[in-house]
Amino acid sequence: MMKREIAIVTGANKGLGFETCRQLKDSGMHVILTGRDEAKVRKAADGLTAGGAEVSWAVLDVQDTESISRFADEVRDTWNGVDVLVNNAGVSDFGRFDGPAAELTVKTNFFGPMQVTGALLPFMHEGSRIVMVSSAMGQLSCLSGDLRRRFESPGLTRDELVELMRSFLRSVSDGTSAHKGWPSSAYSVSKAGLNMLTRILAAELSPKGIIVNSVHPGWVRTDMGGLSAPLDVKAGAKSIVWAALLKDGSQNGGFFHNGKPLPW
Ligand SMILES: NC(=O)c1ccc[n+]([C@@H]2O[C@H](COP(=O)([O-])OP(=O)(O)OC[C@H]3O[C@@H](n4cnc5c(N)ncnc54)[C@H](OP(=O)(O)O)[C@@H]3O)[C@@H](O)[C@H]2O)c1
Known part of the structure; x- marks a missing residue:
C-alpha cells in the first residue's frame, strides 16, 4: 500500500484551516490539525474522525517559540517526514492600529510562519509543499514607492526583510x-512580508525540490472574514488545497488565487 502523505495545518481548529484539513483528508492525506488551544483542536479533530477517518492533532501556538x-x-519523533505544511494561522487587526496590535499581527502572520517553516524544514524532502495563506490585502500596492521598491527588489534577503518588518513595528x-510610507494596516504589512518570504524561501529551497507558494483564499465567511463575505469556507479553502496538492515545481514561488497567478 502507498504511504499516505502527511499534511500539517496551523490554526486548524476552525475557519479556513479546518476546512483545508477536511479537503486534504478527503484527498487521501493523513492530516495533523494544529491549534494553540488543546481543547479546541482536539474537538476539531474529533469532528473530522466522525466518518471513521484517521486524523491527528497537536498543540502549536505559532507565536510561541517554545511551542x-x-x-x-x-x-x-512521530512522523516519517512532512509532505505538506499549510501556514494558515492568522489574526486580523481590523479597526485597530497601534503598537501592541501591530506587534501581535506581525508576530502571528509573518514571524509565526517563518519560524514554523524553519523548525519543520529538516523533515521535508524533494516534492514537499509549503503553502502560505496570505491575502490580497498584502499586495505591494499597499506600500509607498520607496518601500515598495525595497520589498520587491529581487535581491531582498531574509535578514533585510526581517529588518523591514521590525522597522515597521518601530515606526508604529x-x-x-x-x-x-507604511499603510495604517499591520495586517496588510504582515501579509506583504509573508509574500516576500514566500519568494525568498522558494528561491532558497528550489535546489532541494521543495515547493513554496502563497495563496489568497478570497473573502471568506469565517470569524475573521465576517458574515458579509461572498465565499463559504469550502470555496475559500480550494485555493489553499490547490497549492498543497501541486505535484511538481512548475508553479513555485508565486502568489495565487484559485490556481491563477496574482501580482505581488
Ligand atoms: N476569511 C477571509 O476572508 C480571509 C481572506 C484572506 C486571507 N485570510 C487568511 O486565512 C487564514 C485563516 O483565516 P480564517 O478566515 O479562517 O480566520 P479564523 O476563522 O479567525 O481562524 C484563524 C485561525 O488562526 C488561529 N490562530 C490565531 N493565532 C494563532 C496562534 N498564535 N497560534 C496558532 N493558531 C492561531 C485561530 O485559533 P484560535 O481559534 O485559537 O484563535 C484560528 O484557528 C488567515 O491567515 C487569514 O489571514 C482570510
Whole structure:
C-alpha cells in the first residue's frame, strides 16, 4: 500500500484551516490539525474522525517559540517526514492600529510562519509543499514607492526583510509609520512580508525540490472574514488545497488565487 502523505495545518481548529484539513483528508492525506488551544483542536479533530477517518492533532501556538520547538520534536519523533505544511494561522487587526496590535499581527502572520517553516524544514524532502495563506490585502500596492521598491527588489534577503518588518513595528510605536510610507494596516504589512518570504524561501529551497507558494483564499465567511463575505469556507479553502496538492515545481514561488497567478 502507498504511504499516505502527511499534511500539517496551523490554526486548524476552525475557519479556513479546518476546512483545508477536511479537503486534504478527503484527498487521501493523513492530516495533523494544529491549534494553540488543546481543547479546541482536539474537538476539531474529533469532528473530522466522525466518518471513521484517521486524523491527528497537536498543540502549536505559532507565536510561541517554545511551542514551535516542542511541536517540531513531536513531528521528528512521530512522523516519517512532512509532505505538506499549510501556514494558515492568522489574526486580523481590523479597526485597530497601534503598537501592541501591530506587534501581535506581525508576530502571528509573518514571524509565526517563518519560524514554523524553519523548525519543520529538516523533515521535508524533494516534492514537499509549503503553502502560505496570505491575502490580497498584502499586495505591494499597499506600500509607498520607496518601500515598495525595497520589498520587491529581487535581491531582498531574509535578514533585510526581517529588518523591514521590525522597522515597521518601530515606526508604529513611535508614530512615524504614515510619514515613512507604511499603510495604517499591520495586517496588510504582515501579509506583504509573508509574500516576500514566500519568494525568498522558494528561491532558497528550489535546489532541494521543495515547493513554496502563497495563496489568497478570497473573502471568506469565517470569524475573521465576517458574515458579509461572498465565499463559504469550502470555496475559500480550494485555493489553499490547490497549492498543497501541486505535484511538481512548475508553479513555485508565486502568489495565487484559485490556481491563477496574482501580482505581488
Ligand atoms: N476569511 C477571509 O476572508 C480571509 C481572506 C484572506 C486571507 N485570510 C487568511 O486565512 C487564514 C485563516 O483565516 P480564517 O478566515 O479562517 O480566520 P479564523 O476563522 O479567525 O481562524 C484563524 C485561525 O488562526 C488561529 N490562530 C490565531 N493565532 C494563532 C496562534 N498564535 N497560534 C496558532 N493558531 C492561531 C485561530 O485559533 P484560535 O481559534 O485559537 O484563535 C484560528 O484557528 C488567515 O491567515 C487569514 O489571514 C482570510
